[in-house]
């Protein structure tokens with residue numbers, strides 16, 4: 001076991017193309033239970049970094065350790081499994097399945113993550129409980145996600161990321177579609193949930209005003225050597 005949820009060492013990545021964008025990150029770590037806000041200009045590689053952490057792209061060199069396992073050294077199938085077990089992801093556009101109910105969407109990650117599944121004795125009850133904790137209306141679990149407001153859809157995306165208590169939550173600009181009041185409410189519920197389970201959080205934003213809530217703020221420009229693409 002390790003108390004470091006995420007540890008990146010000496011990572012380099014270049015998007016394909018003759019003069020593509022490239023990124024070198026000597027070191028980045030997130031401790032168990034730590035919340036980190038990642039700031040950076042548009043095009044500085046924040047989403048690229050999250051993709052490296054989730055293992056959806058592989059670095060040209062270096063180590064990306066999730067709860068002690070270097071995901072660059074395992075097979076694609078094993079990497080998919082580690083992602084499903086260890087990481088809850090909240091995207092900018094939430095990526096909910098339009099044809100599924102709220103319940104279907106929240107339970108989806110458990111299908112690919114037996115350990116995460118085992119942490120919840122009754123998955124449907126747990127999903128309903130998360131909806132309640134996140135302030136969604138009673139009975140919402142049967143609704144189609146397309147029938148929900150943007151703020152409600154986002155809470156469903158949070159419930160999907162949190163179910164089964166993955167040790168790491170990755171969030172890519174999750175507040176960008178919300179007005180100021182909804183942003184505050186969203187962050188309140190997210191932080192309450194991660195505090196309860198000692199979950200690590202790495203959130204990307206453009207907005208430095210969010211920083212007061214986090215244990216640590218890091219800037220892309222400080223942790224990475226960035227070479228921008230030549231047009």
Ligand SMILES: Nc1ncnc2c1ncn2[C@@H]1O[C@H](COP(=O)(O)OP(=O)(O)OP(=O)(O)O)[C@@H](O)[C@H]1O
Nearest residue numbers: 015016021040041042043044045046047048049229
């Ligand atoms: N799929 C891709 N194929 C090739 N190059 C890409 C791809 N995705 C991103 N890039 C390159 O990586 C650079 C950084 O993009 P990235 O989305 O990681 O930045 P970002 O900091 O998240 O930006 P934003 O804040 O605007 O979302 C882009 O300018 C682009 O040149």
